[in-house]
Amino acid sequence: MVLGRWLLVTAASAGSGLLLLSSLGWALAHPGGGADGAVVRLGWCLIPVLVTVQLAVAVGRAQPAGWPRTGLSAVGLGRTGVVMLAAACAAVTCTLGSAVALAVFLQLRGDVVGVPWNGVGPGLLAAGRPLPPAGAITLLALVPVAAAAATAFRLREERPPAHDAPGTLPWGVSLVAVGLAAELTAPSGHEVPLPSGLGSISPAALAAWAVTAIGMVLAGPGIVHLCGRLTASFRPGAVRLLAGRALQYEARRIGYPLGLLCATASAALAAWDGAHALGPVSSFAAALIAVCVLATSALALTETRNARTAPRAALHAVAASPAVLRGAVAVRAGVLFAVLVPVTVLVAALSTYP
Structure with a gap:
């Protein structure tokens, strides 16, 4: 491996x-x-x-x-x-x-x-x-x-991983808001051509998109931690409690790669135009970016899985059912999917207005 x-x-x-x-x-x-x-x-x-x-x-x-x-x-x-x-x-x-x-x-x-x-x-x-x-x-x-x-x-x-609430969520949300506002109000000027004839974009809008992407990366740990808190709230059962606590514990480790994945997906959705086919070089570059981002996220998830060896052993020691562990994993994945996908689509939709 x-x-x-x-x-x-x-x-x-x-x-x-x-x-x-x-x-x-x-x-x-x-x-x-x-x-x-x-x-x-x-x-x-x-x-x-x-x-x-x-x-x-x-x-x-x-x-x-x-x-x-x-x-x-x-x-x-x-x-x-x-x-x-x-x-x-x-x-x-x-x-x-x-x-x-x-x-x-x-x-x-x-x-x-x-x-x-x-x-x-x-x-x-x-x-x-x-x-x-x-x-x-x-x-x-x-x-x-x-x-x-x-x-x-x-x-x-x-530094040793901290398991308190990440404090980057306000900064990330602020940068996303500033970046989207700058994209919407970016003045037209010397346009920078996009690859494969997808049009052009002003340098101000391009810089604003970079700010938005950085904000999404910074907001990732806070969003994951917030998802964990909400999952473990309101009289949770064993499955929801395990899933929520795990998300809070792993927020810093998996939040940044997931934020990068969401930023990449939102940029791809915003730039995609069904009327124009990507050229060979642009297709190669897009595939390279996708592979690198997905591999980085997979490494973070693998590292998180390896770090849960001791908790899994403790749960097996108290005769926890394997169905409970699988259910907690499914709940974590479902909550993250239900929250991150709409956020990605919303940012991509707002980015296309310029």
Whole structure:
């Protein structure tokens, strides 16, 4: 399972590297197209890069839990050494993905076999034009460096999980409200084109969407905790009490990934237009974002499940029925689905007004 996680990070890093190299290839193939088009294409690559780094951080966070701390301490690796080792693992894994991306890109350009691939089109491969080594290396180094730095920062700043009510809900709701209000009142100006001919959006509205997405991520733990409180209120039975207490206990651990999942889903719903089909590059980027976000959420849920070993053992010790445990899991999933899906759809609907 651990190897599979790192292979997934490698694949995500390779996908992000291919997108970055495709923007470089477009700039080489359109030297007279101006810097704006190349900058816009490179800017849209930022979203896949961010979710790839987030996935690498999630995997890097889960890895030290399986390391033998006594053995690492015996060779002189304390907390700082463990942090640096996890960051190095993230960097090496993402570097391998970047190397795969470079090999695939060179193969598509025809630099290896001499025949370029025409499936995507010459506008993204710049076949026949020399690839600048400095530019390619700089773009490919972006994901490994960012993943190593983010993993080290996350592990260095990590504290024991708190199980009190998360205090980020007011901040998250405020940011969502401010972002939606800014989207609705964003002035029209220099429009930024959306991928695959989906139209254009003003920079102010784009910045407001980023604020809304950050607000949804911050509000995630508070929403999960509130769901737990409501589930365990009003004379609960055993199933509702177990489900509500579990949601409150796990709010911080699963709230942020679920908030990121909701923000991604709301952006996809707001940007989707049935009249326009996504191009191959945009479809690849959308699939990469979806896989990274879903994998990050799955890692958080798996970590939560592993952390419930002691409570499950205690419930088995008092002869709790397996049906009670399955019912609590179903209630938790149902409550979260019933609350988060309408919130996601509402934010997406309000985001489409501009």
